[in-house]
């Protein structure tokens with residue numbers, strides 16, 4: 001039996017973390033084992049790579065180094081967390097995955113989509129998410145939410161320090177991917193209230209993954 005692989009994507013501040021908590025409860029309520037994880041990260045080693053990716057430093061980060069680190073983290077995350085969970089029938093909910101690489105490193109950094117696709121095949125083989133929830137909002141809204149959150153936390157990471165045009169390209173690249181793969185993507189209007197977004201996500205799950213595979217009985 002193979003579990004379902006759900007990814008949540010979108011720019012900073014669209015509400016991914018908030019909705020993942022709710023989604024976890026919704027899926028678990030259906031009697032399915034749920035594994036919530038994130039990228040970059042999700043394992044000890046991948047979280048160490050995440051620190052390298054997010055820290056600000058005087059040493060400029062070449063875009064190619066950034067791309068390779070994303071896939072290095074993804075490789076150990078897949079091997080040690082995602083694939084074993086799917087193999088035992090769990091539903092994996094991942095905060096960002098390879099669509100983020102196409103959006104940030106492809107759209108944001110202007111790296112070649114072909115090279116990203118090559119790394120994707122190398123690291124993932126044929127594994128792709130069953131459903132990708134793209135939380136979409138105009139930059140004015142998502143940036144205001146992210147900045148309110150970051151002010152409260154007192155920090156902003158290396159990506160959050162990028163300029164507006166970077167995030168415009170990220171958003172456009174995400175929407176482009178959603179248009180290319182309409183069966184896998186559900187685009188959710190993240191400008192709505194927390195409650196309305198939660199309902200839209202639950203509807204997308206019900207429509208796209210009608211039956212979540214139950215965890216095997218022990």
Ligand SMILES: Nc1ncnc2c1ncn2[C@@H]1O[C@H](COP(=O)(O)OP(=O)(O)O)[C@@H](O)[C@H]1O
Nearest residue numbers: 012013014015016017018145146149192193194
């Ligand atoms: N639909 C919404 N309406 C209003 N505020 C929201 C909504 N979704 C999230 N927020 C708030 O916006 C901020 C960023 O949300 P968060 O879930 O951390 O976003 P992300 O994980 O996508 O960066 C948080 O303070 C959160 O409470």
Ligand SMILES: Cc1cn([C@H]2C[C@H](O)[C@@H](COP(=O)(O)OP(=O)(O)O)O2)c(=O)[nH]c1=O
Nearest residue numbers: 011012013039040070096097100101104159
């Ligand atoms: C997975 C992934 C993330 N990222 C970036 C997007 C985020 O700015 C950063 C960390 O992700 P995350 O902490 O999930 O961002 P936030 O909660 O602020 O929305 O990593 C990439 O550039 N490429 C990738 O492949």
